[in-house]
Amino acid sequence: MIRALHRPVLIIGFVITVALFAVALLSLVWTPLPPAKMNIVHKLNAPLEFGLLGTDQFGRDVASMLMVGAWNSLSTSLLAVALGACVGTAIGVIVAMRRGWLEVFVMRGCDIIFAVPPILSAMMLGAFIGSGRFTAIVAIGTFMVPVFARLTLGAALQIWTRDYVAAAVGMGRSKSRITLVHILPNISNQIIVQVTVQLGLAILTEAGLSFLGLGMPPPNPTWGRMLADAQTYLGQAPWLALMPGLAIAFAVLGLNMLGDGLRDLLDPRNDG
Amino acid sequence: MKGMFALGMMSRRGLMALALAGTAVFAGAPAFATPKTAITIGMAIEPTGLDPTVAAPVAIGQVTWQNIFEGLTTIDKDGKVQPQLAESWEISEDGKTYTFKLRQGVTFHNGVPFDSSVAKFSIDRARGADSVNPQKRYFASIEAVETPDPSTLVLKLSEPAGSLLYWLGWPASSMVEPKSAVDNKTTPIGTGPFKFVSWAKGSKVDLTKNADYWNKSVSVKLDSAAFRFIGDPQAQAAALRAGDVDAFPEFGAPELVKSFEGDKRLATVIGNTELKVVAGMNNSRKPFDDKRVRQALMMAVDRATVVEGAWSGYGTPIGSHYTPNDRGYKDLTGVYPYDPEKAKALLAEAGYANGLTFTIKAPQMAYAQRTSQVLQAMLAEIGVTMNIETTEFPAKWVADVLKAADYDMTIVAHAEPMDIDIYARDPYYFNYKNPAFNDVLKAIEATADPAEQERLYGEAQEILANDVPALFLFVMPKLGIWDAKVKGLWENEPIPSNVLTEVHWEE
Numbered sequence: 001m002i003r004a005l006h007r008p009v010l011i012i013g014f015v016i017t018v019a020l021f022a023v024a025l026l027s028l029v030w031t032p033l034p035p036a037k038m039n040i041v042h043k044l045n046a047p048l049e050f051g052l053l054g055t056d057q058f059g060r061d062v063a064s065m066l067m068v069g070a071w072n073s074l075s076t077s078l079l080a081v082a083l084g085a086c087v088g089t090a091i092g093v094i095v096a097m098r099r100g101w102l103e104v105f106v107m108r109g110c111d112i113i114f115a116v117p118p119i120l121s122a123m124m125l126g127a128f129i130g131s132g133r134f135t136a137i138v139a140i141g142t143f144m145v146p147v148f149a150r151l152t153l154g155a156a157l158q159i160w161t162r163d164y165v166a167a168a169v170g171m172g173r174s175k176s177r178i179t180l181v182h183i184l185p186n187i188s189n190q191i192i193v194q195v196t197v198q199l200g201l202a203i204l205t206e207a208g209l210s211f212l213g214l215g216m217p218p219p220n221p222t223w224g225r226m227l228a229d230a231q232t233y234l235g236q237a238p239w240l241a242l243m244p245g246l247a248i249a250f251a252v253l254g255l256n257m258l259g260d261g262l263r264d265l266l267d268p269r270n271d272g
Numbered sequence: 273m274k275g276m277f278a279l280g281m282m283s284r285r286g287l288m289a290l291a292l293a294g295t296a297v298f299a300g301a302p303a304f305a306t307p308k309t310a311i312t313i314g315m316a317i318e319p320t321g322l323d324p325t326v327a328a329p330v331a332i333g334q335v336t337w338q339n340i341f342e343g344l345t346t347i348d349k350d351g352k353v354q355p356q357l358a359e360s361w362e363i364s365e366d367g368k369t370y371t372f373k374l375r376q377g378v379t380f381h382n383g384v385p386f387d388s389s390v391a392k393f394s395i396d397r398a399r400g401a402d403s404v405n406p407q408k409r410y411f412a413s414i415e416a417v418e419t420p421d422p423s424t425l426v427l428k429l430s431e432p433a434g435s436l437l438y439w440l441g442w443p444a445s446s447m448v449e450p451k452s453a454v455d456n457k458t459t460p461i462g463t464g465p466f467k468f469v470s471w472a473k474g475s476k477v478d479l480t481k482n483a484d485y486w487n488k489s490v491s492v493k494l495d496s497a498a499f500r501f502i503g504d505p506q507a508q509a510a511a512l513r514a515g516d517v518d519a520f521p522e523f524g525a526p527e528l529v530k531s532f533e534g535d536k537r538l539a540t541v542i543g544n545t546e547l548k549v550v551a552g553m554n555n556s557r558k559p560f561d562d563k564r565v566r567q568a569l570m571m572a573v574d575r576a577t578v579v580e581g582a583w584s585g586y587g588t589p590i591g592s593h594y595t596p597n598d599r600g601y602k603d604l605t606g607v608y609p610y611d612p613e614k615a616k617a618l619l620a621e622a623g624y625a626n627g628l629t630f631t632i633k634a635p636q637m638a639y640a641q642r643t644s645q646v647l648q649a650m651l652a653e654i655g656v657t658m659n660i661e662t663t664e665f666p667a668k669w670v671a672d673v674l675k676a677a678d679y680d681m682t683i684v685a686h687a688e689p690m691d692i693d694i695y696a697r698d699p700y701y702f703n704y705k706n707p708a709f710n711d712v713l714k715a716i717e718a719t720a721d722p723a724e725q726e727r728l729y730g731e732a733q734e735i736l737a738n739d740v741p742a743l744f745l746f747v748m749p750k751l752g753i754w755d756a757k758v759k760g761l762w763e764n765e766p767i768p769s770n771v772l773t774e775v776h777w778e779e
Contacts (some may be wrong), residue, residue, distance in 0.1 A: 040580045057527065058581045058646065130661065167643040211637065217660050218645050232505055232525045232638075 003224075009262025015252025016195075027067035035064040036219035044237045054239045056229065057207020062243050063222035072222050073251070076215075077202035080137045085195055086116070092152025095181055096160060097175045103153070108227050110146030111145040112200055118143035118205050122214050131214040137157045140205050148199040151194055187211065193259055200255035207248050292702045307777035308493040312476075312771055314508060314517035316524045318501035322442035322471065323456035325398055328406035330687050330768035333443030333717040335499050337479055338771040340381075341462035344372060344391065345424075345437050350691070351766030353437045356426070357386060357447055357463065367432030367720050372425040378486040380449040381467045386483035388419035393450045395427070410436075413717075430494050433719045434725055435504065438690070442767065454509075457539065465492045465773050479772075493776035512538060512753055519754030521761055521770055525638070529751055539756040542586060543764035544597050547655040547685040547748035549639060551632070554679055555704035555741050559583035559630075564622040566740040567590035570608040571615035572654045573647060573767045582642035586749035592733035593692045595747045597766045600726030604744075616654045627655030630680040633673055635665030640683045643745065647683075677701045685748055692732055693740055744768035 029036075031053060039059035047054040053062040095106050122131075122139030129135060159165060159182065168178050209215045210224025218225070223244040229239035296328035313328045324341060338346065344358040361663075378386040397403060399411035413433040418426040429436070438447060452461040462469050463486065466479040477499045481492055500747040507526030511517040513535070522545070525531065532538050551562040553569075560566055575589035589598060591604030619625070634644040641662070648658045657683070663669045665684075673682045677699070686694070694700055696710045709732060716728045733764055736746070749767045760774035 003285075011460075013368065036649060038581060040577045043581065057642070058649070152576075159352065213662055217662070218641075219648055232527050234506075235531050 001174040007261050007265060010265060012182070012260050013254050013257025014249060017258050020074065020251050020254060023067055024071040027064075027071045031061075031064035033064045035060065035068045035221050038060070044233070044240075046237075047239050053243050054237070056226070056237075056240055058231060060221075062226075062239065064138050065226060066223070066243055067246055069221045069223045069226060070247065070251075071258060072216055072220055073203055073206055076133055076136055076206050077140070077199055080140035080202045081144055081195055081198050083141030084198065085139065085148050085191065087141075087146040088148025089152045089184075089191060092148040093156050093179050095149070096156035099178055104126050104147065107153075110149055111116050113142065113146045116143075119208055119212065119214075122209050123212075127215050131217070133216045136206055136209050136215050139209070140202050143205070144202070147196065147198060148191070151190060151261060152187060153254050155190050155265070156183050158187050160230070193263045193266060196255055196259035200252040200259065203248065203255070207244075221266050276754075284478070296383055305777045307493075307757075309493065309775075309777070310497070311494055311518050311772070311775060312500055312516070312687075313621040314500050314502055314511060314520040315770075315773075316501070316503055316508070316522065317755045319477075320643055321457035322460040322468070322477070323448075323453075324406075325446055325448060326404050326406075327445055328763070334460070334768050334770050336448065336464075337443040337458055337767075337769050338464060338773060339466045339479060339497070340460045340464045340468055341443065341448070342464050342474055343441050343443075344374075344446055345441040345444045346521060347438070347441040347689075347767050349762045349766065349771070351599060356441070357391070358440075358734045362721055363439070363720055365380055367434070367718070368429045370427040370429070370436065372427070374423045374425055375486065376423055378463050379395065379484060380452070381461045381482060381720060382449065382452055384449050384451065386449075387422040387434055388425045389422070390449055391415045391425045391447060392419050393453075394447045397453065398445065398446070405444055407439065407442060410445075410635065411748065417512050432718050434720045435690070439634065443769075447750075452678060454636055463488070466494075466497060468494075490773055492773060494710065494772060497772050497775075498644060499770070515755075519761060521750065521752050521754070522765075523751040523753045526586045526749070528755070529584065532753055537756060538753055539758075541750075541752035541754070541761075541763050543750040543762070544588060544595055544751060545748045545750045545765045546595055546597060546689040546768065547687050548593055549643060549683065549685045549745045549748060550593060550700050551643075551683040551743035551745060552673075553681050553740075554677060554701075554703055555705070557680060558678075559622070559628055560680065562622050563629075564618050565624065566743075568615045568618040568622065569651065569656065569742055570656070570740045571611045572650050572656065573743055573745070574610035574650060574743075576604060577650070578643055578646050581646040582639060583746070583749070586751060587745050587746040590744050592737040592744055593686070593695065593742070594729070594733045597764055598690055598729070599722070600733075601727035602730050602733050604733055607734075607737040608740065612650075612654050619654060619656070627657065629657040629659070631661050632681040632683060633661050633663040633679045636662055637665060637667050639685060639748065640665075644683055647743070660753060661666070662751070669671065674701050677703055681743075681774065687768060692736070695736060702741045704739070706735065707738060707740075708733065709735045 037060060041059060042050045042055050043057055043059040045055045051061040055061060091106060095103050118139050121142060123137055125139050126135050139213055163184055165178060168182060206215060207224035210222035211228045215222045215224055226244040227241060233240050314333060315334060317331045319335055320329050321327050322332060322336055324332045328525055342356050344356060346354050346356040348354050357378060359375050360373045362371045369706055374388055374391060380386060384565055395417050398405040399414055413429045414427055414432055415430045416428040447463060448456055449461055465482050465485045467482045469478040469480050471477045479497045481495050485492060502511055505528055505696050508520055508524050509528050512520055529540060532540050553566055555561060579585060579587040579589060582738050589605050591607050632644050634640045644660050648660060651658045663672060673679045693713050695702060695704050696713045714730045716725050719725060754761060757778045760776055762771060
């Protein structure tokens with residue numbers, strides 16, 4: 001904790017991330033106005049003229065939409081990253097345990113997934129099962145799997161070479177038990193750091209999908225669609241593009257800073 | 273003396289140039305001693321080909337109709353039928369024989385003269401068994417085409433077709449020349465005031481003046497014209513401001529129209545199109561098979577707010593499948609006016625006191641998406657949950673909605689003029705069946721008397737307004753934005769077109 005206070009990157013990232021989560025959770029119980037409520041009389045009002053951050057072309061309150069958008073964006077991204085982290089980590093530790101042809105097979109599989117951008121896979125998936133939140137989660141999550149699989153594999157292989165693991169093997173412990181007791185706890189720091197970084201990336205991808213109309217359907221507000229809708233209003237209502245743009249930028253910045261800060265903090269080589 | 277004269281001329285010219293430059297500064301436009309004779313027209317959508325007689329997209333007619341191609345009759349800017357390649361006609365008592373007197377001295381751009389054999393070829397090609405003409409059904413009543421002499425064409429009908437003269441004016445009824453017809457898709461050859469020059473796919477189509485144009489009563493002032501295709505509204509606005517495009521007769525984004533207000537060089541001309549935005553319902557599927565449900569949904573919709581929210585307040589609310597451009601138009605927006613309380617009560621009467629849930633298949637176009645969102649909010653007020661499913665237009669929409677009729681509700685702008693008869697077609701995606709309505713449409717074709725037709729069109733509109741087979745919302749505005757010096761472009765659009773015959777630059 002004391003060490004953390006000397007790291008401004010970590011603190012700023014932490015504050016932004018906490019604020020983001022707070023706003024998202026708050027939106028579940030309270031928003032200044034109902035986010036889907038149209039009020040044509042007050043359409044395209046500037047910030048503070050009507051509502052804190054102005055209104056969109058339907059007279060909906062931008063501040064309320066951003067708040068609910070934060071929840072929609074975060075919840076989708078969290079689920080996607082959770083999916084990617086769980087599946088990816090499981091694959092990573094299993095491959096580290098077995099190695100051999102499985103390693104070659106899985107790593108080439110990862111390369112294939114890496115070759116297809118998540119936007120493209122979401123479009124393909126959307127064509128089959130229809131676009132929506134589930135599609136976004138699966139598409140983004142799938143893209144996260146190889147990231148975590150590679151990371152876990154590399155980290156786990158290092159741990160496997162340690163003396164205490166060799167000792168455990170010598171004592172006749174089963175490989176899966178060693179994985180659970182020795183490997184996973186020792187690589188958890190790296191996974192946590194990666195989760196934070198991937199969360200930022202997931203928010204960005206989710207916004208991209210929503211921008212293209214592949215995210216949650218209306219009336220659920222999403223940052224990406226708010227941005228897409230704002231395009232033609234750029235001249236007369238610049239806040240419509242500015243607000244969700246800033247929201248996305250801050251969210252990603254905050255999570256990246258938190259991730260960087262955590263990595264420095266948790267890296268044992270930085271002890272000194 | 274000669275030198276003096278020349279000097280005098282020079283100084284006079286110099287003064288004139290100075291004066292012109294002065295006005296130019298105020299007008300913010302480059303100075304031209306003589307009016308320009310070239311124009312660049314902007315269009316949002318590039319046509320798929322250039323032959324309006326073989327494919328449906330309206331963009332084809334918007335480039336070629338009246339510019340390259342002409343018909344026996346034509347439709348003027350008020351939506352009225354006028355003679356063109358047919359000078360005059362006679363209709364027999366029983367309405368089954370049309371005798372056209374064809375214009376003499378008309379030649380196609382490739383030099384082939386126009387006569388009754390060419391007209392017969394064009395009509396037979398459009399109505400033939402292997403015809404792919406987009407309006408083929410309009411030629412269905414023609415039984416035989418006779419050519420007693422080169423300047424006379426006789427159409428024998430199996431039953432009276434009161435709208436035949438109107439249909440013959442459509443782009444799909446254009447006169448084409450037998451030898452060149454096959455290649456019209458890429459190199460169109462017609463009889464119009466402009467000749468096709470080139471088509472740079474993805475960018476523009478160039479036309480040049482037809483010096484041998486038959487109609488000496490109009491003076492075509494343009495020497496050349498180009499159609500440029502720019503899909504993105506921001507890019508359209510930029511092209512207009514930069515002067516890359518002289519006119520955008522159908523500008524893409526209503527929310528950007530206001531940004532032209534301060535620009536003195538550009539004129540904003542708002543008119544009506546034929547584009548009727550309607551939310552069609554599957555009349556054979558529950559709960560839309562109950563008329564009361566459809567009427568209740570109609571009463572839940574405040575059309576003025578829809579126009580305001582979806583299209584920045586541009587557009588005219590409609591109460592039936594008919595536009596103010598069309599003859600015999602009746603304003604029927606008062607039949608089921610906005611009244612959410614009554615809507616709720618009617619919904620309860622139909623057995624949906626607790627509301628209902630359905631899905632709208634909305635194409636990706638801005639008007640459809642935005643209108644859907646406004647409808648969604650309005651229907652929520654009477655307890656109806658409408659989910660929006662974006663359905664890619666045209667491919668997926670045509671397959672799912674138009675062909676398979678697998679939908680609850682959809683929304684689309686119907687572009688064809690006077691297409692109220694779609695509600696009498698079977699099958700058609702509304703699955704709307706009303707024999708009384710079909711009878712009225714039959715009666716329209718049975719008479720050739722315009723006044724009687726208009727009365728019957730009024731009746732047809734009323735039936736639809738009461739039955740609500742679709743939520744009738746609004747007519748899209750024609751957002752015309754062009755250089756203030758360009759004159760002669762149509763303000764309204766009784767038929768999708770960009771007629772350049774009378775377009776000129778003001779001096």
